[in-house]
Amino acid sequence: MNINFIVFLLLISGYLYLGTRAFPGPKWSVRLLSTFIMLFSGYINEYNTVTLIFLVILLxxxxxxxxxxxxxxxSTTRNLDVLYLLGPAIYLMIFIIRWAE
Structure with missing residues (x-):
């Protein structure tokens, strides 16, 4: 297995753990969507070093x-849902633009 892939999974685990601790309110669908966006973005970019740097920033x-x-x-759950998805959404946009070049 690629070492970058292992680090990638560890970073996502940390992100989700903190998300669960910081956001008792968001539905599991929000967390799963966030994880899917990050996994898909990593798949597009083949889990390279730049991907890992962005994941460290997201963490x-x-x-x-x-x-x-x-x-x-x-304090409000709606704001937390939006903020929780904002990081992965920005991450996905950056890599789709980079991938399309």
Whole structure:
């Protein structure tokens, strides 16, 4: 198995774990959609180093939202759903544009 693929799966696991801890509200469909977007994006890009760098950035994003939630700055479930999907959506757009070139 490719080492990048293993790191990719570990990063997604961390992202989902933090998402679950930070967002008790979002439905599982939101989490599954987020995971699918990230897996599909990684598949397009063959889990290369750039993909892993963006996943590290997304993990940082998840950590930031986790702390914002704990500080009480983010409270409504709808905002959390949108924020939880925003990172993977940006990630997918970047790689579709890159892949299309």
């Amino acid at each position: 940082g994003y998840a950590i930031m939202i986790f702390f914002l939630k704990n500080l009480g700055i983010l």
